[in-house]
Amino acid sequence: MPFTLRPQAVFQAKLTNSAICSLRFNREKSALASMCIAFVSLHRAKVVITGLAVSCATCCETNTLAHREQSPLSHRVASTSWASDKARWSPLEPRQSPPENAPDALSLHSLDLQAPNATVMLAPPLATPVESDSNLPVPGSQSEPNARPPMPPSAFALTPTGTLPLVPGRRAVVGPFGLVVSVNALATQIGVECLKAGGNAVDAAIAVGFALAVTHPSAGNLGGGGFALVRNSTGETYALDFRESSPAALDKERFVAMIKAGGEGADSVGIPGTVAGLFALSKQFGKLPMAGLIEPARKLAELGHRVERREADAIAVSWPKLKAITFAKKRYGRNDGHPRSLGSVVRLPELATTLAAIQSQGEAGFYDGDVALSIEQALRPNSQVTTEDLKRYRATWRRPLRFPYRSLVVTTMPPPSAGGVALMSGLLQLAQTDPSHIRMNSVERGHLLLEIIRRAQVDRLYSVVDPDTLSGDKNAQKLAQWLTPDRWAKRAPINPYKASRNDEVTKESSAAHESDQTTHFAVVDATGMAVSLTTTLSSGFGSKIITRTGIVLNNSLASFSGIGENRPAPYKRTVSSMAPTLIEDNSGLKLVLGTPGGDTIPSTLLQIINLIVDYGQSLDDAVDAPRIHQSILRRANARYESRRPLPNAWRVELSRMGHHFVTPTSVMGHANSIAIVDGKPYGYVDPREGGLALGLQEPSP
Numbered sequence: 196m197p198f199t200l201r202p203q204a205v206f207q208a209k210l211t212n213s214a215i216c217s218l219r220f221n222r223e224k225s226a227l228a229s230m231c232i233a234f235v236s237l238h239r240a241k242v243v244i245t246g247l248a249v250s251c252a253t254c255c256e257t258n259t260l261a262h263r264e265q266s267p268l269s270h271r272v273a274s275t276s277w278a279s280d281k282a283r284w285s286p287l288e289p290r291q292s293p294p295e296n297a298p299d300a301l302s303l304h305s306l307d308l309q310a311p312n313a314t315v316m317l318a319p320p321l322a323t324p325v326e327s328d329s330n331l332p333v334p335g336s337q338s339e340p341n342a343r344p345p346m347p348p349s350a351f352a353l354t355p356t357g358t359l360p361l362v363p364g365r366r367a368v369v370g371p372f373g374l375v376v377s378v379n380a381l382a383t384q385i386g387v388e389c390l391k392a393g394g395n396a397v398d399a400a401i402a403v404g405f406a407l408a409v410t411h412p413s414a415g416n417l418g419g420g421g422f423a424l425v426r427n428s429t430g431e432t433y434a435l436d437f438r439e440s441s442p443a444a445l446d447k448e449r450f451v452a453m454i455k456a457g458g459e460g461a462d463s464v465g466i467p468g469t470v471a472g473l474f475a476l477s478k479q480f481g482k483l484p485m486a487g488l489i490e491p492a493r494k495l496a497e498l499g500h501r502v503e504r505r506e507a508d509a510i511a512v513s514w515p516k517l518k519a520i521t522f523a524k525k526r527y528g529r530n531d532g533h534p535r536s537l538g539s540v541v542r543l544p545e546l547a548t549t550l551a552a553i554q555s556q557g558e559a560g561f562y563d564g565d566v567a568l569s570i571e572q573a574l575r576p577n578s579q580v581t582t583e584d585l586k587r588y589r590a591t592w593r594r595p596l597r598f599p600y601r602s603l604v605v606t607t608m609p610p611p612s613a614g615g616v617a618l619m620s621g622l623l624q625l626a627q628t629d630p631s632h633i634r635m636n637s638v639e640r641g642h643l644l645l646e647i648i649r650r651a652q653v654d655r656l657y658s659v660v661d662p663d664t665l666s667g668d669k670n671a672q673k674l675a676q677w678l679t680p681d682r683w684a685k686r687a688p689i690n691p692y693k694a695s696r697n698d699e700v701t702k703e704s705s706a707a708h709e710s711d712q713t714t715h716f717a718v719v720d721a722t723g724m725a726v727s728l729t730t731t732l733s734s735g736f737g738s739k740i741i742t743r744t745g746i747v748l749n750n751s752l753a754s755f756s757g758i759g760e761n762r763p764a765p766y767k768r769t770v771s772s773m774a775p776t777l778i779e780d781n782s783g784l785k786l787v788l789g790t791p792g793g794d795t796i797p798s799t800l801l802q803i804i805n806l807i808v809d810y811g812q813s814l815d816d817a818v819d820a821p822r823i824h825q826s827i828l829r830r831a832n833a834r835y836e837s838r839r840p841l842p843n844a845w846r847v848e849l850s851r852m853g854h855h856f857v858t859p860t861s862v863m864g865h866a867n868s869i870a871i872v873d874g875k876p877y878g879y880v881d882p883r884e885g886g887l888a889l890g891l892q893e894p895s896p
Contacts, residue, residue: 354604355603355781356781357781359807361786362811364814364816364879367870368890369875369877370875370878371721374718374889374890375403375716376718376878376879376886377716377867378414378865378867379406379415381500381503382411383888384889385406386399386400386403386716390721391896394482395720395724396720397477397481397482397726398481399718400718400728402488405473405550407714407730408469410495410503411509412509412747413712413736414714416730417747418467418570418742420469420749421472421773422773423728424607425476425479425724425725425726428722428723433479433592434596435475436593436768437475437591438771440465440766440767441466441766442579442580442584442765442766443584443766444584445763445765446462450755454757458734458750459734459738459753461575463733463750463752464738464752465580465769466580468588470558471558471588472590475590476726479592486554489554493551493554494547496542496543496547499543500541501541502535505884507534510527513735514533522741522743526543526745543745549561549566553566562588563582567582567585567586569743569744570582571585572742573740573741574740591663596674601626603778603779605619605777606778607619607777610659610661610662610673611659612772612774614655614797614800615776615797616659617654617655617772617774620654620655620797621801623678623680625643625809627680627684638849644798644823644825645694645823645833646695646825648798652794653700655772655797656703657701658759661761661767664767692852694852696853697832712731712735712793713729713792713793713796714865715730715775715789715791715865716789717867717869719871721894723783727776727777731773731791732747732750733750737750752769754771772793774789774797775789776800778808783871786814786868786870787870787871789868795824795834798822799864799866800866802823803866821841822836833854835856837861838862840859864881865883867888876890
């Protein structure tokens with residue numbers, strides 16, 4: 196079923212990117228463009244746009260524009276207020292002067308979901324869930340995985356008993372008939388258009404995933420992997436693992452050499468899982484043809500798109516290495532040798548051809564034939580990944596982790612997600628405390644969080660492994676251990692007045708480094724179906740290898756460790772901190788969460804959940820709040836954000852208690868989130884990286 200971006204749509208939008216400060220509609224292109232102006236021109240149809248909020252991730256400014264329809268040809272700004280996006284615990288406070296030098300931005304081509312010359316079939320209905328692990332692959336094998344999502348009765352034995360009084364916040368965006376939140380405005384609108392065309396949340400997520408491979412190439416991908424949670428309209432939740440896997444020829448000596456050389460290059464590339472994952476989602480839950488869902492991404496690759504702020508920053512950061520790659524220099528560079536900047540046009544015809552092959556051939560268009568050969572060729576002369584490895588790859592359905600927090604139920608990603616395990620560890624520790632005795636903006640809370648995160652990081656780094664390499668009994672033993680509420684209270688109790696030493700909580704001293712260059716997006720449709728999906732290339736632009744077919748390849752094998760259980764082995768999933776997460780109360784789904792950020796992913800989610808559930812913070816304030824993190828890999832290992840710094844008095848007191856702070860990182864995470872309030876989804880884009888939350892205001896035809 197075709198759909199086109201059209202100005203007739205009635206919707207509500209939230210843009211958070213310095214590249215986008217207002218909206219303009221173009222009749223000829225049927226496109227959404229953004230410019231730093233306070234005027235919206237309508238060439239054809241009337242449009243209602245309300246509550247448009249904009250924040251600039253670079254200049255740290257936020258503005259709110261309330262538009263009222265004046266005529267078929269124009270909108271005037273009824274009111275404008277600018278707010279400082281400085282870091283503090285309290286909500287943003289308004290001031291009157293706008294940011295200077297706001298840049299030009301992107302335009303969006305008219306996109307149609309009808310793929311030309313493609314023969315497609317609708318996905319079959321979801322099969323009856325199984326109740327055992329009999330359809331899981333043999334441990335260590337990449338043979339046939341479970342084709343159906345496993346969901347035993349015990350998976351839903353937990354029932355939330357309490358009510359979460361959620362407040363979305365004034366900067367959140369409502370979507371009564373569906374909502375999409377992602378790092379890229381083009382990808383988000385493609386997802387919403389998919390909902391308008393009658394697609395469900397999974398269809399929209401698939402369309403967003405393919406689009407991000409074009410518009411957010413540092414993390415969005417075809418050559419990487421990820422995790423997804425899907426909650427259907429009847430409340431059943433499924434977890435899909437499409438994390439990259441190691442090749443059969445993985446050589447441990449070459450692995451050690453790759454790590455010493457920086458964790459990039461040909462020997463860092465794992466078997467990509469993203470394409471298999473998106474097809475697995477469609478097969479089980481999709482309504483619309485896959486070829487149509489891929490078509491907007493193919494058109495963006497063929498016709499080009501204007502670079503948004505986040506993409507421009509990512510290209511610039513990686514340019515010293517990218518410029519040495521012929522493909523990258525040609526497609527992401529300018530004639531003067533500099534990287535393409537904000538507002539410039541990027542065309543990717545090779546990637547468009549690859550997407551067309553996937554449209555017409557399905558998964559085989561990626562995992563077999565010329566595209567697969569191009570991956571092997573890009574890794575020569577001694578490629579460990581072969582075309583046979585690619586043919587063997589399958590995405591795997593797994594039982595989600597479900598556990599109680601207060602009177603709610605949290606669902607997150609199971610192993611090989613170490614982030615899901617760390618989040619569970621942190622929340623179960625936090626549940627042993629009484630928030631009424633700890634003020635939200637207190638040093639005591641900061642100390643408690645750092646100590647809980649310290650212990651959760653031990654679980655993340657040293658206890659999680661690809662579950663297919665363990666027996667069922669061993670996996671069950673690990674789960675029982677993680678779910679023991681007072682485990683850490685007995686093993687390494689927290690001193691309320693003094694920071695723990697790392698050697699007091701673990702004897703291990705090293706592990707693999709995990710990059711924070713990942714991306715997360717969330718979708719909820721009119722039926723209540725929700726998708727929380729996190730995907731990655733591991734580092735920004737992964738291995739820094741791009742195939743002749745336009746695929747940026749991951750460096751996920753660098754996520755293996757030289758110690759502990761997460762050691763490299765053939766056909767083994769690499770552990771990841773990605774942790775898409777859902778929270779339910781006794782009325783149903785309440786929060787759809789997730790974030791990039793490498794090792795900080797579980798600590799970011801822990802703090803957002805703590806602020807919302809325990810302190811009644813609104814969604815937008817909880818996402819905006821400053822974040823802290825505690826590593827266990829170095830002595831000076833507590834971190835905070837430079838753009839949202841802790842009060843100096845906090846740092847002084849926490850340092851006195853024994854916490855060692857390193858130079859702050861600019862930001863931690865990018866928690867694009869959705870809250871369900873009174874049956875309606877409200878979306879909020881984390882202003883740290885920008886993006887777009889777009890809500891559908893009218894039912895699809």
